[in-house]
Structures are given as C-alpha cells and as structure tokens.
Amino acid sequence: MKENTLAVKDISLHRQGFQLKRINAEFPPGRITAIVGPNGSGKSTLLKTITRLIAVDDGEIFIHGKPASAFSPRQLARHISMLPQTRDSLPDLTVQELVAYGRTPYKKLFQQRHTREDDQAVEFALNAVGMSGHAERLFYTLSGGEQQRARIAMALAQGTDILLLDEPTTYLDIAHQLDILNMLKRINEQWEITIAMVLHDLQQAAAYCHHMIAMKHGAVAAAGSPRDLLTPAFLKEIYEIDAKVTVIDGYPLIIPVTNLNKPGGI
Numbered sequence: 001m002k003e004n005t006l007a008v009k010d011i012s013l014h015r016q017g018f019q020l021k022r023i024n025a026e027f028p029p030g031r032i033t034a035i036v037g038p039n040g041s042g043k044s045t046l047l048k049t050i051t052r053l054i055a056v057d058d059g060e061i062f063i064h065g066k067p068a069s070a071f072s073p074r075q076l077a078r079h080i081s082m083l084p085q086t087r088d089s090l091p092d093l094t095v096q097e098l099v100a101y102g103r104t105p106y107k108k109l110f111q112q113r114h115t116r117e118d119d120q121a122v123e124f125a126l127n128a129v130g131m132s133g134h135a136e137r138l139f140y141t142l143s144g145g146e147q148q149r150a151r152i153a154m155a156l157a158q159g160t161d162i163l164l165l166d167e168p169t170t171y172l173d174i175a176h177q178l179d180i181l182n183m184l185k186r187i188n189e190q191w192e193i194t195i196a197m198v199l200h201d202l203q204q205a206a207a208y209c210h211h212m213i214a215m216k217h218g219a220v221a222a223a224g225s226p227r228d229l230l231t232p233a234f235l236k237e238i239y240e241i242d243a244k245v246t247v248i249d250g251y252p253l254i255i256p257v258t259n260l261n262k263p264g265g266i
C-alpha cells in the first residue's frame with residue numbers, strides 16, 4: 001500500500017452564510033473516491049480547498065503526510081491536478097496547446113519554449129486519452145466527449161499523483177459518460193494515480209469507485225465502500241428520497257419511490 005497520498009483533517013470554513021464543517025476525509029492512495037451529495041452540499045468547495053483555490057479557516061490538508069500549506073503553489077501543482085466544472089470554449093487553441101498548459105508548473109519564469117520533457121509529457125497524455133490523432137484540431141471543434149478527453153489529457157500532462165475532477169461526466173450522453181469513466185479507471189489502474197471525483201450518478205459511483213464520501217449541508221455525512229453505503233436509509237438521510245435498492249450482478253440499482261419533500265411524486 002502506498003503512503004497516505006491525500007487526507008483532509010478537521011477543515012472548516014465560513015463564507016457568506018456557507019460553511020464547511022470540520023471535514024475529515026481520507027482518500028485511499030492509488031484508488032478512486034467518489035464525492036457525492038445533494039446540490040449545494042459543498043462538494044466543489046471541498047475540492048477547491050484541497051487545491052487551495054479557497055483558503056480554509058481551520059484544519060489542514062495533508063499531501064503525502066505533509067501539510068499542503070508547506071508547499072508553494074508550484075510544488076502543489078506538481079502533486080495535484082484538478083479539472084473544474086467550467087466548460088470554457090477556448091477559441092483559437094489547439095488540443096496540443098491546451099494539453100501543454102498542463103506543463104505550467106514545470107516552467108521557469110518567462111520560459112516560453114517547451115523542453116523535451118514537456119513534449120514527451122504532452123505526447124504521453126494525448127496517447128493515454130486516445131487523442132493523438134486530434135492534436136492539431138482546434139479545441140472548440142471537438143465534440144463534448146472529445147473535449148473532456150482533451151481536458152483530462154491536460155491534467156495528465158501535469159504529471160501529478162493526485163487527480164481531482166468536478167463532475168467529469170456532466171453534459172455527456174450515457175455512452176460517453178461510460179467512455180470517460182472507463183478511461184479514468186484505466187488511468188488509475190495503470191499509473192496508480194489517486195483520483196477523487198464529484199459524481200451525481202450513485203450507480204456509476206458504485207461501479208467505478210472504491211471509496212465514497214457523502215456530503216450534506218457542508219459536512220461529511222457518510223464515508224465507506226459505495227456498494228455498502230447505498231441503502232434506502234442512506235438515500236433517505238442524504239437525499240431525502242424514499243427509494244428501493246436492489247442488487248443486480250453485485251451492483252446496486254436505485255429505484256426512486258418518493259421525494260420526501262414532495263409527497264406524491266418524485
């Protein structure tokens with residue numbers, strides 16, 4: 001087992017009426033963790049605190065056992081890459097140029113030229129996501145699924161051991177969602193990258209993730225194996241829905257019955 005790559009200890013923050021409340025979370029090293037929970041429960045905020053886009057008021061994030069506050073932004077960016085929720089159209093940028101942005105933490109001040117190592121990392125990342133054939137294409141001309149692959153390649157070119165993704169399958173059809181999740185599973189297995197991703201599809205979380213952290217009202221409400229956690233009691237507590245859960249071929253299947261806040265319908 002690798003040493004603990006990423007852990008969050010007692011982090012709290014309070015901003016304009018919203019809080020993260022003493023979050024404690026372990027992200028099993030070399031494994032995939034799903035972060036789930038209702039809209040507005042603090043999932044993206046948690047990812048942003050890990051990458052230090054948002055400062056915490058209390059507590060600490062540990063990277064390989066060292067406080068994240070001890071890393072410079074550049075050092076941190078060599079350990080953690082993050083794919084945010086934003087969907088920018090990025091005019092005039094080719095796929096290769098976009099992926100090369102992943103090399104920013106390795107550049108010296110004012111350095112424009114790519115080193116041989118940069119070129120190799122970009123080529124490796126494009127290969128890993130199956131986008132080598134699209135390197136010269138303008139990013140905005142790609143389909144949604146291809147754009148997501150290109151963004152993931154940019155994160156891989158960063159050469160980090162931790163990859164955070166905020167809703168990587170949103171806006172994609174079911175086939176392309178599975179395509180992205182299978183690709184992330186392969187990346188995780190081949191390079192033992194610790195992955196944490198915000199997902200709304202609980203069944204996908206059970207199928208692709210080893211660990212799950214459920215948030216509600218800015219706090220961690222539950223954590224553990226997704227297949228163990230996904231019970232009617234969990235769905236009632238976290239999402240306030242009445243649902244049945246059956247297991248087919250080892251995977252939980254959720255059948256919603258009632259939204260407890262809207263009796264009579266889901």
Ligand SMILES: Nc1ncnc2c1ncn2[C@@H]1O[C@H](COP(=O)(O)OP(=O)(O)OP(=O)(O)O)[C@@H](O)[C@H]1O
Nearest residue numbers: 015016018019037038039040041042043044045046
């Ligand atoms: N900078 C901010 N200032 C004030 N409120 C904020 C800020 N950032 C987030 N929030 C609020 O914090 C809450 C949690 O937001 P966050 O984006 O973390 O939720 P989420 O669980 O990722 O939601 P979703 O599933 O809808 O993406 C929301 O109510 C949001 O409006």
